[in-house]
Amino acid sequence: MATKTQGGPKTVQAKEPAAARNIQLPIYLDYQATTPTDPRVVEAMLPYFTTKFGNPHSRNHSFGWEAEEGVETARAQIAALVGATDKEIIFTSGATESNNLAIKGVGRFYKDRRNEIVTVVTEHKCVLDACRHLEEEGVKVTYLAVKQNGLVDLGHLRQAVTDKTALVSVMAVNNEIGVVQPLKEIAAIAHEKGAFFHTDAAQAAGKIPLDVEDMHIDLMSISAHKMYGPKGVGALYVRRKPRVRLHALIHGGGQERGMRSGTLPVPLIVGFGKAAEIAQNEMAKDNERIRRLSDRLFNGINKELKDVVLNGDRDARFPGNLNLSFSYVEGESLMMGIRDIAVSSGSACTSASLEPSYVLRALGVEEEMAHTSIRFGIGRMTTEGEIDYAIETIVKHVKKLREMSPLWEMVQEGIDLKSIQWSDH
């Protein structure tokens, strides 16, 4: 959930440092939620709305051929990004559909021979929810716990995978905390028992190097709008050798090799392809910048504030995701204070349940700490000036809210918060 800001963009004159001058507010630091579409992507898409509007499935005229060419170029661009062949890329409406197709599709196809699926508690809701549906159909699903750093315990995984396991599904980069799972090792464990390995790479594709051959990935979900492409399109990589088979979720004209019927959204697919091409060409450059900005944000905050905790493994992470707990300051109140900066909170205070993030809880983060967490997402368009403005604003508001916090006061007085008998409400 991002903070809402009032009014249109405004320009501020930050005092220090000079680089922070002339920043457009609000600042977007929520790149895990979505990314702006790269202008080069928009440019590539435009002709497919107007002059090249054909249906790629029209075989009898040039309008169809032209659209088909756009689709196939995009398919090749996406395949190249992840080391796949063109025919292994199936277009979908996004990563949610790709995850559903992978899990339900494979789960249902192999159910008679192998009726078990192994996944992880910190997966995206759409993976967990697809698994819950399969459970209702009689598939046994194991939800593995994670270690305190958010990573899968490979020993536990090895115990959970049996010769009845059809699919192991573990995400590449976690959306909330940014940790990168050891995909190659997970794939090896799945394959030892003859299971397929699916990874939800919505947050990883275009951000970290992925190679389905080198990593022995059988199915991979990709989203365009997380990598500077348009919303509403994604892909599922489905391995052909050895062949992975699945039941389609959407039936109709038999497009996408029968795995996903429906007329392809050509402009979106063309944009997705362009985004993949840009990501492949600029990944190293982008990541070097993102890492530098991420370090700048982390160090800048920690220089001014104590008791700030990084959630998730420090090293095995995509640096564009910094999930920080600001002890004794409730996350949503901090988001309200830093309204000019669009971020997400690990606190789910708006939900009736009052339960904080299930991902942070799975890491063993205490509930009170989970309530103090904020996710900062840094991306291609983030500037140094924005980061400096963010540091200044965050430090100011955390200090103010700590002055207001009874918990901070007690801790400064030397009171152990665990010794207090808290009332429930």
Next chain:
Amino acid sequence: MAYGEKLIDHYENPRNIGSMDKHATDVGTGLVGAPACGDVMKLQIKVSSEGIIEDAKFKTFGCGSAIASSSLVTEWVKGKTLDEAEGIKNTQIAQHLALPPVKIHCSVLAEDAIKAAIADYRKKSGKAQNVQTASEPATVAAQ
């Protein structure tokens, strides 16, 4: 979500932040909520010998609505008798700040904080077992 103007004003310019000596006999302290639930309010009242709340302070760990609710009640209780303050209802707080439905619990917590502070004061001043005569707390408090 979009917040109302009054709520944002109380969040940005909270009234009566601070702490009073919790051991003082004329101070009542209410500490309600739990860190694990994401809300903790500490509300303190200073009661005059006439039984009037002459000062109130708060500290809150919680969302903007929780901060605004506690800020608002510190304003409201000042100048009131204990009975009057005890009559403040969470619905009044929620209505005044235009709290969205998911934030109603913040106003409930603020009401609880007032009640807890008053109860603490009465307990300290020896009036806990004598609530029926709470309309004249001043005489006892003055002794």
